[in-house]
Structures are given as structure tokens and as C-alpha cells.
Amino acid sequence: MADITAKRVKELRDMTGLGMMECKKALTETGGDIKAAEDLLRIKSGAKASKAAGRVAAEGMVAAYITPDGKSGALVEVNCETDFVARNEDFIGFVRDLAQLAATKNLADTEALASAALPSGENVDAFREALVMRLGENISLRRFARHVTQGHLASYLHGAKIGVMVDYTGGDQTLGKDLAMHIAASKPICVSTEQVSPELLARERQIYTAQAAESGKPADIVTKMVDGRVVKYLAEVTLLGQPFVKNPDQTVEKLLTAKSAKVNGFTLFIVGEGIEKKTGDFAAEVMAQVNQAKEDNTSQPN
Incomplete structure (x- = not known):
């Protein structure tokens, strides 16, 4: 020995x-x-x-990486349980490494990402598990999006909680950064009206129809009211229809026309979006952690 x-x-x-x-x-x-x-x-x-793994992880960070040639890039969201861990340097470095890995490798999904090797050569999931043990929180690779373009890529991070990557043609780097910042601020769901899902549009139209019907106005007026609300809704949720944040008198569509540019697509990640966050008694949570620590100690061999 x-x-x-x-x-x-x-x-x-x-x-x-x-x-x-x-x-x-x-x-x-x-x-x-x-x-x-x-x-x-x-x-x-x-x-x-x-x-x-069973604990809710709704905090975390988004990281972005664009390759030196500017032709491929990725956004990655990794979740943890508390903002304290989200500020940990090892956690931050891990997420940034994942963004670089996702940008440079053509990986199908998060399972493929978890099975890949970090720049250091270490397996992603093995590193994640070691990080879980070291930091004491659930850490999950939630999602990533890779963009490959014949045009240009731009990214914008609002702190580490909101991340945007936009694929565009024409214009310049300033336009790309402005577009990414606009998307982070205005949060469109897609580029143009043609990309809004029929199901979503049908639901909105149904709601507007029910609201307009309560006005007691004739059916033809109700139809016009609904059509007007739908047009307004589409302008609010599509990138091209939104007023440009740096010049609200100009839509993004008009800005692009003036710059002879086009947006091919974008990704917007907001940390924890759609994850139901747990609320509870803080003192009870502390006691639960103490009891878990006691349980872990008693389960170890003497």
C-alpha cells in the first residue's frame, strides 16, 4: 500500500x-x-x-462562438440550479468550450454534444459529471443551435442570460451587431410572416374573434377588427415587421432594404425560458440539504 x-x-x-x-x-x-x-x-x-438530475435547473448561461472564418457559429445554453454556480469560473469555461465545440463540429443533438470531446480532449459528459460533484448542483446541457452561412454571422450576449446569433447577407459588421441586439431586445419569434406557424396564427385569430364578438358590432365589422389585430400581431412577432430599436420610425425590413441586406435566420436563447421554476421554503431547502449530506455520510463504508 x-x-x-x-x-x-x-x-x-x-x-x-x-x-x-x-x-x-x-x-x-x-x-x-x-x-x-x-x-x-x-x-x-x-x-x-x-x-x-431530478432537481430543477433553470439558471445557467448562454455562450456564443463564431469560427475565425465567420462561416459557422453556435449558441449553447447550459443550465444549473442557482445563479451562484452560473457565476463559477469553471462552469463559465465549460459552457464557452461547449459553444466552440458545437460551432466547429456538425453534431446532431445534445446527446451527440455530450458524447463529444472538449478542446482539452476530455469527454463532455464526464467533465459535466465531475462538475456536478464539485459544485453540488444539477448541470444540464439544455440546447444548442449551429449556423453555417454563405453570408455573415453576428452574435450578441446580454450578460450571460440572453444570447442571439443571426445569419445575414449583405450589409456590414455594424448591421449584424445591430440586428443581433435588436433581436435580444424585441424577441421576435421568426424572420417573416410566412414563417409564423398556422396553428399559432389560428389560435390568435380565435382569441381576437372572441374578443371582437363581445363588442356587439355587425359581423363584417368584427371580421375587419380581427383582420386588423392579426396584422398588428404579425408585425409584433416577426423580425421584419418590428420597429428597429435604434430608430423606431423605421421597420427592420426597411432598414435591411436600405442596406441591401437580408436576414437568412436567427437563434434567440433566453436562459431558463419555458422551464418551470421551483418556489419553496428556503429554510426547508437548507434542512433538506443537511439531511442529504448526513445520508451520504452514513452510506459511505467505514
């Missing part, structure tokens, strides 16, 4: 990024075998990740 020295514990800590006590305990359990201890910590990391 090898001596479990402070130097050996530090070596394992450098390899895994985990705490000194966790590393010392793993070395003790494996008779000082550093490779076996690393494997043990990876196994425990996976077990801890599965325990955390």
Missing part, C-alpha cells in the same frame, strides 16, 4: 479538481492507488450526478 501523503492527495486533486478530503478518502479506499482513486471518484461523480 502506497503512503497517502499530502503530495499524493494534491496530485489527485489536480487531476480531478475535487476537494482534498474527497481525494484523501478515495486514496484510502483504494490503498493509495492514484489511478484507481481517480476511477472511484469518477464513479462517485456519476452517482452524485444522477441524484442531482
